[in-house]
Amino acid sequence: MLDVKLLRTHFEEIRKRLETKGEDISDLDRFPELDQKRRQLLQEVEELKNRRNVVSQEVGRRKRNQEDASQLVEEMRQVNEQIKKLDEALRQCEAELNALLLRLPNIPHPSVPLGDSEEDNQVIRSWGEVPHFSFEPKPHWQLAEELDILDWEAAGRVTGTRFVFSKGLGARLERALINFMLDVHVDEHGYQEMWPPFLVHRHSMIGTGQLPKFEEDAFKVEGEPYYLIPTAEVPVTNYFRDQILDGSQLPITFAAYSACFRSEAGAAGRDTRGLIRLHQFNKVELVRFVKPEESYEQLEILTQQAEKILQLLNLPYRVTAICTGDLGFAAAKKYDLEVWLPAANTYREISSCSNFEDFQARRANIRFRREPKAKPEYVHTLNGSGLAIGRTVAAILENYQEPDGRVRIPEVLQPYLGGRLYLE
C-alpha cells in the first residue's frame, strides 16, 4: 500500500512512476476526489460527535441535579440521525478508497531499469561455467523417469495434472536440499529457522500483496476461511503483522521451508513437462525485516545469500535486474537468479529476491521504534527464494548428468544422501 500522504502531495510524480510498470492504473485518477471527500466527511462527523459528547455530559449533570434535560435529549436525537448518515457515507467512502489503494502496485525504485517485459531485464552478473556435453543432454523429466525418481502418471491418477510424486532417491534429494539450504542459511548466514503454517487467512494474503488483486492465482479452501500459501513469504512476513518491533533488534531474519501452492491460472500450455511449473512445490524462503535506510544494502546481502546456495551446488547461473514492466505488484526492486538448464539451452528463474520497502509493512501494519519512546515507523520487508527446491532438482539433474544416464550428486549434498556419489 502506498503512503496516502505522499500520494496526496506528489500525485503526478507517483502516477508517472507507476506508469513505467505498464499496468492499467486509471483507478488512480479517482484518488484525489475520494481523499478529499473522506476528509471533509470526517471533519463534519467529528464536529457533531464532539457536540454530542459535550451535551451528553451536560445531560448527566442536569439529571444529577434533578433538572430538566429533555430538550437537550431531543436535540441529540437529531444530531445522532445526522451522525448516522455521515458515518455511513464515510464508511462507504473509506471502503472505496481502501479498495483503490489495495489494488495500486508499489512504486519502482529509481535504480530499476525501465522496460516493458522480461525482454528488458538486465543481466547484472554471471557465475560458473556452462557445461559442455559430449552427448545430447537430456531434459530433467526424462532423466527422472529413467531413474524412476519422479512419477507424473501416478500423480495424475491420484490428484491431477501439474502435480508429482517424488520417490526413492528423488524424494530423498528433495529432503536433502531442504536440509542443506536451511543449514547454510541458519548456520552461515544467521537466519532464524521457521516452519510456518501452510494455510493463512485472507488478511495475511492481503498483507503481502497476493490479494485482493490476484484471487485467481490462489488456492482457497472451500468452506473454510483459508488460503493455501503460494510461498512462505506470506506467513513469515505476516508473523509480525500489527506488531511494533524494537528497532535495536533489526534486522530480523527468518529462513523458512514450506510447500508452495499456486494455481498458475494464466500459465496453461507453458512448461507442461517437468518440475518447472507445478501446482505444488517446495521452497526455502528468506525473509528480512529491516530499517528503511538499510533496505537496499540488505537486498544485495539477501541476493548474495541466495546465490551462495547455487555456488555451493556448483550450478551456473546469472543475476538479472528485473525491469519496471516485469517487476510485479509489490516489489520496489527485484533481482532474479536464473540457473542454467542445459537441455533447454537456457537460463530459468530459480529465485526472486525483492525489496518491498514499506509496501507490505503498511498493509500488514508492521512497525518499529528506533528508540524506546520514539514514534513507530514502518519497517522495510525483503524476501527471496533460497531456493526453489523443485527447480534446483531439475538443474542438478540436467547439469550433473552423465553419458550413461546416471546423475552425479553435488559434493555438498553427498552427506545428506548417505554418502552416495550418484543418483542411479
Added chain:
RNA sequence: GGAGAAAUACCCAAGUUGGCUGAAGGGGCUCCCCUGCUAAGGGAGUAGGCGGCUCAUGGCCGCGCGAGGGUUCGAAUCCCUCUUUCUCCGCCA
C-alpha cells in the same frame, strides 16, 4: 467437536445497579529531593496507537477498556456475533 471461565495501560489488578472513571490501587520504569556510598525514605511523571484540523511544532478534536456490530442523549459497564487464552471431556498424528 462439546461444556465452562477469562480478556482493562509495560506487568498485576479495581471497576459490570450505564453519567464528575479516559479509567482506582500496586509493581516496574524515568526524573527530582534527602542521606558520605548502598539500602531505606519523600515528591513528580508514566496510554500507547490511529485519524483529522492547525501549525505559534505547541495545541485542539474524533476513535480507543480483545475485535466488530447494536441499544441509549450518554457504554469498560446492557445485548448480539467473532477471536484468543485457560480448565475439563471427546477425537486424533
